[in-house]
Amino acid sequence: MLEKLGLLPFRTFIRNKSIQNFLFLAIIQSSNILITIISMPLLIQGIGVDQFGLVNLALAVIVLLNIMIGFGYNLSAPREIAVNQHNKVALSHLVSNIFSGKILLASLSTLIILLGVFGLDLFKEYQLILVYSILLLFSEATLPLWFFQGMEKMKLISIANVFSKLLYLMGIVLFIHSPEHSHWVNFIMGFFGLAVNLFLLFYIHTFLEIKFYRPQFSAIWLSLRENILFFFSNLTGYISVNGGLIILSFFARAETLGMYSLAERVVMVLRLFPALIIQAIFPNASKLFKSDITSFNSFLWKVYLRVLLFGAMIAASVYFAAPFIIRVLSRSDLTESVMYLKLLSPVLFLSCLNIPNITLMLVADLKRLLFKASWMMCLYMILVTSTLTYLYQGIGLCLGILSTDIAAYIICMLLLRKQNRKLYNGFYK
Structure with a gap:
């Protein structure tokens, strides 16, 4: 039995694209969970239980808006990228329009937060924290996970995700020491996430030869219309699970x-x-x-x-x-x-x-x-x-x-x- 196991094509198994996708996605999720577990006691010790709760409350608002920014692209975009893997022109137009659409949605989400805080005086207990969390919206908008997933090249983005989370953890240790620093917690997460995402976009443009064209608003509008059911599916799924x-x-x-x-x-x-x-x-x-x-x-x-x-x-x-x-x-x-x-x-x-x-x-x-x-x-x-x-x-x-x-x-x-x-x-x- 052991001899048979020794003859299994392990290298071939590991090289399987679906297996690689799963492993790298697992690395991304497990690193997120691990950093969350490590950061929780550090944050509670630094800013206190009350401010920690408000930071998480602001993060919950951001996560809900991130569903709107994602707008179902996490489901539709990998399929479109996968079927056009070898067509650089089609990929360039797809990537340009998807990023443009998500950035527009992030801008709209920012406007909603600013209107709620400064116009309607909502979120009274954590207004400053929420405003400083806005950077997380653009971190979500520029995250190219869907691109690397469709291209079946998950190694780089999994490493980049771990790196950004480690930078976030380092930021907490260096800068978060009192309740007055609570509004910087989500800002630090968004800042390092956005910085790493911009590096990934540079890699996509320079090494994968994907061009960034001016947004085609008709194509963006069409993709939003096509994805609206995916968006509501994600929203109802989020409610069902959480x-x-x-x-x-x-x-x-x-x-x-x-x-x-x-x-x-x-x-x-x-x-x-x-x-x-x-x-x-x-x-x-x-x-x-x-x-x-x-x-x-x-x-x-x-x-x-x-x-x-x-x-x-x-x-x-x-x-x-x-x-x-x-x-x-x-x-x-x-x-x-x-x-x-x-x-x-x-x-x-x-x-x-x-x-x-x-x-x-x-x-x-x-x-x-x-x-x-x-x-x-x-x-x-x-x-x-x-x-x-x-x-x-x-x-x-x-x-x-x-x-x-x-x-x-x-x-x-x-x-x-x-x-x-x-x-x-x-x-x-």
């Missing part, structure tokens, strides 16, 4: 919120895995779907079965290791948090169920179907989770989240079967 804690805040006391949020942090890390898989296989899947539908279905089935097996193993590991995980994160035995984490441990496996349905919708450019599935899932999540949380509080929320993942799989599969029977039968039969 809305649980907000719902719980209406029905539970602060202690329960704290216990649940600790378990939720672990679950949020697990939830990254299915998204990483879809992003990693998307460029190759798009090319196979266009050139050879049989090879596409075979490729997707192989990925699906392996992901389900891996998801089941990780879910079981989290269930049995829940007491240890909570003890490491909190440095104490929190029985209620352990219970929530055990209840939520199947989330990874259940969210993996929907990978082929989402991939089929993306490669076939079924934006309306994806949007319809997203808002149905969001509506189900709000209604069912709110009811269960009202009746059973934290336990009800966990059950609602699990049922939402199951409902999402059923909704997507039934919609796909109804709207595009040929595509559905090609994969499932």
Whole structure:
């Protein structure tokens, strides 16, 4: 057996573009998580718990606006880049229009913040922090992740992401020492993110020979119209995934919120895995779907079965290791948090169920179907989770989240079967 394992073409395995995409995307996400974990105690010690909460509140507003800036390009752009990999002229026009569109959206988002702060006197407790966070909008607008993902060249951007996060961590250590410095926290993150992104744009122009043309406003407007359903899909998906804690805040006391949020942090890390898989296989899947539908279905089935097996193993590991995980994160035995984490441990496996349905919708450019599935899932999540949380509080929320993942799989599969029977039968039969 060992001899057979030794004969496996490991180098060929590592050179697989989808495997490389997944690994580098995993590096990006894991570095983000690691830097967040390291920076949290440093920030709390430097600016205090109250200001730390306001910094995160401002960041939540920015993240919501970043969904508008992304405007579905994270889903549509990699496919367009992938199918035009060898056409420098088409790539140049695509890149120019997408960056121009995102910068326009970032400018609009900036205007919304400034109008809210100085015109309507909103966000009173953290106005200064929010204004200094505006740089994060342009950091998001200039992030070329979608380009490197479509080109299947993820190594450079993964290194650049780690470097920018390390610079951010260094900035916290050097400059954030008192509550009066709280407005610089998100500014530092945005500044270093934007600086690294501009270096990546220089690399794209100089070494990959991609030209930057003047924006074609008609093409930008057309792409925004085409992506509007992706945007609403992302928005409803964000609410479905991140809305649980907000719902719980209406029905539970602060202690329960704290216990649940600790378990939720672990679950949020697990939830990254299915998204990483879809992003990693998307460029190759798009090319196979266009050139050879049989090879596409075979490729997707192989990925699906392996992901389900891996998801089941990780879910079981989290269930049995829940007491240890909570003890490491909190440095104490929190029985209620352990219970929530055990209840939520199947989330990874259940969210993996929907990978082929989402991939089929993306490669076939079924934006309306994806949007319809997203808002149905969001509506189900709000209604069912709110009811269960009202009746059973934290336990009800966990059950609602699990049922939402199951409902999402059923909704997507039934919609796909109804709207595009040929595509559905090609994969499932």
